[in-house]
Amino acid sequence: MENGFVSPRSETFPAGLRVLVVDDDPTWLKILEKMLKKCSYEVTTCCLAIDALDILRKRKDRFDIVISDVNMPDMDGFKLLEHVGLEMNLPVIS
Template sequence: MMAVEDRLVGEDVTEEGFPVGMRVLAVDDDQTSLKVLEKHLLTCKYNVTTTTKSVEALELLREKRSMFDLIISDVNMPEMDGFKLLEQVGLEMDLPFIMLSGHDDRERVMKGVMKGACDYLVKPIRLEELKNIWQHVVRKKIESKDQNQGIISDGVSGQDTSSENIPKKNKTHGRKRKEQSEEEEADTDEENDEEHSTRKKPRFVWDNELHKKFVSIVNLLGLDSEFI
């Protein structure tokens, strides 16, 4: 197995120089095919780690998962085939996974895609097919960033300020304030009506002229009159 380099590419895979130095783990039990794959990957200026055992590849990923950007694995391998390795990687870590196979039948390709493979390449692998595999790393980084932003946004926008979710205590206070306000308005209206009515009634004044008329009537009718 080729030794793993300790240099990290960094969080931002779009930094200047990328994809030079992109870290690839190549897995194939066929040593000849693995050598050809390694040569092509190195030509693309990727850092390459190789192994002929899928179990060993999984152990390496578990120990140093942050040391790899992408995995390329053959499908048909002993102990653990490429599909099982893909499934296990998907459960334990978030890395783009490319499958290799000598067969391009639809069922096999579909199975790889359904299990999470980002690409499915058919042997013999050509250099042109490997030059742009770095795009899967960039896409994965963007998806992870969008998901994190989405979680934050949902947390903020998830605060429901609708009236249905206002605490009952606040609703009760609101109704009391409204009823109190209506009662105050009613009292004000009554006071305005009374004041208006008072202004309409003329004020009675007992002046000298009325007093003289009253005396005249009393003298006319007499003090014993039933009308006085």
């Protein structure tokens, strides 16, 4: 609420959304984590796509969405999207 105004959008914001963020750049990873936590999201971060896949395979029911960088050293975001799409029913933003 700013200046007594409540945005109708803020009332419908999905607080508690469980997000997995994947980025090999630690600075961007921290920035995204901080921004998402301000939205009351539960955030898990990961630096490598292969590690993200491992986490998702073991705990896919613990996430609502994956946000991934496209250019990463071990696997690009599109390949990660392909794996997630084939193996689990989770939306991915690359």
